[in-house]
Amino acid sequence: MKNIKFIVSLFLLGLFVFSCREDHTEPVYNGESYxxxxxxxxxxxxxxxxxxxxxxxxxxxxxxxxxxxxxxxxxxxxxxxxxxxxxxxxxxxxxxxxxxxxxxxxxxxxxxxxxxxxxxxxxxxxxxxxxxxxxxxxxxxxxxxxxxCLINNFLGTGTFNYAGWFNGTGQHMIEEVPGQPNTLRIIDFPTIGTNFVFTYDEAGLVSFEPQDTGEFHPTYNQNIMLRMSQSNFANHGNSTIDMCARKLNLRVNYYVSAGSFGNQPETFTGF
CATH class of the missing domain: 2.60.40.1740 (hypothetical protein (bacova_03559))
Structure with missing residues (x-):
């Protein structure tokens, strides 16, 4: 008897749920198409x-x-x-x-x-x-x-005038890195024997991984490192490349284990 009552109860519950679903309607938008x-x-x-x-x-x-x-x-x-x-x-x-x-x-x-x-x-x-x-x-x-403009427009002869914080002024060659799309390197920068490597995107934004400058700092007994501009220092901003104007504007943060030398500008202009 208990089993029969249980089955009947389940049946009635099912009918109730089904009827509720049948009566329920979702709101429909009847306004203009716009x-x-x-x-x-x-x-x-x-x-x-x-x-x-x-x-x-x-x-x-x-x-x-x-x-x-x-x-x-x-x-x-x-x-x-x-x-x-x-x-x-x-x-x-x-x-x-x-x-x-x-x-x-x-x-x-x-x-x-x-x-x-x-x-x-x-x-x-x-x-x-x-x-x-x-x-x-x-x-x-x-x-x-x-x-x-294209990368060939930017590179031109490959020679660029340099003006910046790390070395003052000078000239450097910039070239493509073989086998690495959208990747360039600045020869002998920041120091002779080191090549600064960076990538660029279609919008002209430049990015780079932390790198060794090759410059030894006797006070801290270690080489100075470089990385992208850091937001917790003054003069924070993006590094950019303008293919048509043949101009590379870098914002570089130089640092050692004890701290940072801040965000510094490094500019390369083709001629």
């Missing part, structure tokens, strides 16, 4: 020297699938933009059609190769549609780009 940029609102690009141009795809979307067909336009804000149509960019497709059930679309912009190194072109864009309202968020997109 169009907006859906893959971030800022994009920074480079156009490689000698390539003339580079195409970039800009994506947009809606909060929910649209009903029917709608035309969405990409509109340039001429006040906030520094890039000039025809000279700096070309809109390959500035009008897109999003159809029934879709939630996203794309535009294509051709960024032209900047004539002046170091100058950033800026294009501020907005979305416009006569049938879909624009969302109050992600409704403005900023596209930035500048000229990207």
């Amino acid at each position: 169009v907006h940029f859906n893959e971030g609102v800022v994009k920074s690009e480079f156009v490689q020297i000698g390539t003339a141009s580079k195409d970039v795809v800009i994506s947009y979307g809606t909060i929910k699938p649209v009903v029917g067909s709608h035309q969405v336009k990409l509109v340039v804000d001429p006040v906030k933009s520094t890039a000039v149509a025809g000279t700096d960019y070309e809109i390959i497709n500035g009008t897109d059609e999003i159809t029934n059930g879709e939630v996203a679309g794309t535009f294509t912009i051709r960024m032209k190769e900047p004539a002046v190194p170091g100058v950033t072109k800026t294009l501020v864009l907005k979305l416009e549609s006569s049938t879909i309202s624009t969302a109050v968020f992600d409704n403005e997109f900023t596209l930035n780009w500048k000229l990207q």
Whole structure:
């Protein structure tokens, strides 16, 4: 009898849970679709020297699938933009059609190769549609780009003028490290017989591992070491490389076991 009552109780409990699930409904958004940029609102690009141009795809979307067909336009804000149509960019497709059930679309912009190194072109864009309202968020997109020179442009003859904290002034050769992508070395720096090795990325940021300078400090009875700029010292900042300007700006922290000599500037300029 107890077993029968137990089975009946489980059955009734199951019916109760099932009926609760059946009655429960998730909240559903029934508002407008609202169009907006859906893959971030800022994009920074480079156009490689000698390539003339580079195409970039800009994506947009809606909060929910649209009903029917709608035309969405990409509109340039001429006040906030520094890039000039025809000279700096070309809109390959500035009008897109999003159809029934879709939630996203794309535009294509051709960024032209900047004539002046170091100058950033800026294009501020907005979305416009006569049938879909624009969302109050992600409704403005900023596209930035500048000229990207190659490592051969930076190296030139390989000879660079030096000015800095460790050695004052001089000249040094800079060359690629064979078999190591995005890696360079400064010959006989900081001291003769030592080569300073560093890496760089597409954005021009330089990084390096702690290294021995080869300079013996008699007070501490050890060689002076170097490392990247340390945030707990004055003059903290990033080390950078400008391929077009042929300039390497290092921010180096020299140290021994007893302490640091601080963050020091070391600059190499090609000629």
